[in-house]
Amino acid sequence: MDLLTHLARAADLEGRLLARNALHGRWGLAFECDRSAGFHVVVQGECWLRVGERAPQCLRRGDVALVAPGGTHSLACGPDEPVVPISRVVPRGPSRAHPHPSATLVCGAYRFEETPIHPLFGRLPPVHLIRADTVGAHGPIASLVALLSSELAEPGPGSEAVCARLMDVLFFQGVRHWLAGRPPHEPGWVDAIADPRLGRAIEAIHADPAHDWSLASLAGVAALSRTAFAERFRRTTGDTPMEYVSRARIDRAMSRLAASDDTLESVAAQVGYADAFALSKAFKRLTGRAPSDWRREARRASLERASTPWPPAIPQAR
Numbered sequence: 001m002d003l004l005t006h007l008a009r010a011a012d013l014e015g016r017l018l019a020r021n022a023l024h025g026r027w028g029l030a031f032e033c034d035r036s037a038g039f040h041v042v043v044q045g046e047c048w049l050r051v052g053e054r055a056p057q058c059l060r061r062g063d064v065a066l067v068a069p070g071g072t073h074s075l076a077c078g079p080d081e082p083v084v085p086i087s088r089v090v091p092r093g094p095s096r097a098h099p100h101p102s103a104t105l106v107c108g109a110y111r112f113e114e115t116p117i118h119p120l121f122g123r124l125p126p127v128h129l130i131r132a133d134t135v136g137a138h139g140p141i142a143s144l145v146a147l148l149s150s151e152l153a154e155p156g157p158g159s160e161a162v163c164a165r166l167m168d169v170l171f172f173q174g175v176r177h178w179l180a181g182r183p184p185h186e187p188g189w190v191d192a193i194a195d196p197r198l199g200r201a202i203e204a205i206h207a208d209p210a211h212d213w214s215l216a217s218l219a220g221v222a223a224l225s226r227t228a229f230a231e232r233f234r235r236t237t238g239d240t241p242m243e244y245v246s247r248a249r250i251d252r253a254m255s256r257l258a259a260s261d262d263t264l265e266s267v268a269a270q271v272g273y274a275d276a277f278a279l280s281k282a283f284k285r286l287t288g289r290a291p292s293d294w295r296r297e298a299r300r301a302s303l304e305r306a307s308t309p310w311p312p313a314i315p316q317a318r
Helices: 003-010 140-153 159-180 189-194 196-207 215-222 226-237 241-259 264-271 276-287 291-307
Strands: 014-023 028-031 036-051 057-060 064-067 073-076 103-111 127-130
Touching (some): 014 036, 014 140, 036 140, 127 159, 189 226, 196 215, 215 226, 215 241, 226 241, 241 264, 264 276, 264 291
Antiparallel strands (some): 028 073
């Protein structure tokens, strides 16, 4: 399994397709994304994207905007158009004054659960634009946009499953596009994952965080001396190899605590700690909370999420 797949699974991404909607007249939609990432595709027409204090950017047919976790943003018919939360939007269909939509959008979101977001996702820019004229009319991104829009416009048997898979592929194609276009030798996790030697070691950690990793064994995976590996890892990521092992183990422990009723002793053994005491000590050092407290809060949050649909869909005009 490749590293990006490991990281996506560790982040426990849950995707939702908001809607494919034709928007008429004057409109402005605000999206609050405290723990979610998302994308917007302009199927027809144009609209304006605002992210934080950045200058508005015009999106045209075929453009895709990938928005990072925490990237509260808005879409509107004009650069200065007032916006309201999508949950409060009153849907409007065609009218004599506005018989044709100013834009038709496909929007989706991915929620990052309580497990810590890997630094790779934290490196995503607030917004990454994929312009239609830069990816080719018959390239994978353009093809996915066309397939997703068509499936939403004319659903058939299994459409929900088809759309979910297309949405996943489009999201990760967007992440790939960002990785491929990053500045050369950009410092941080992007550069670490692109480094063949460091990438092998990081992938090995995520494949089996419970392994009895040491600086020597990780250096062996990377085919470097211990000194060279430790210096290269810290210089590139700002972290030490063994601290990263600890974070990967706690990430896995969080997933087990949230998804199972396993005892702390059992979870400790599954993620590479000698006993519950060692797990609790590392867990509290990295998260500030005891494992039992975190599990209780995660279960409560899970129940709240189950009873509160997210994110609110773009209202459909009747």
